Amino acid sequence: MANSLAVTLIVVFSLLVYLILKGPILTGLTTLIARTRTKWDDALVDAKTLHRLSKLVPCLSG
Structure with missing residues (x-):
């Protein structure tokens, strides 16, 4: 239960x-x-370098 909540919070964040x-x-x-x-x-x-970087940042922040 706690793991699924943590994964959900990371995805939402x-x-x-x-x-x-x-x-x-x-x-x-x-x-x-x-x-x-x-x-x-x-x-x-x-x-479109900035657009591509904007897709990378959430992966690094999660």
């Missing part, structure tokens, strides 16, 4: 972290990067 990253944080970072004059950060947005 990871899902919340993913939704927070995918929503306001990723949108804010993308907007901020678009406003800078440097070009290397635009390449990160174009290659």
Whole structure:
């Protein structure tokens, strides 16, 4: 019983972290990067690197 509760809490926590990253944080970072004059950060947005990293973070936080 305790193990299933722990697994459920980890899954819920990871899902919340993913939704927070995918929503306001990723949108804010993308907007901020678009406003800078440097070009290397635009390449990160174009290659969807931040989107891929947002999928990795919940795995590391759980």
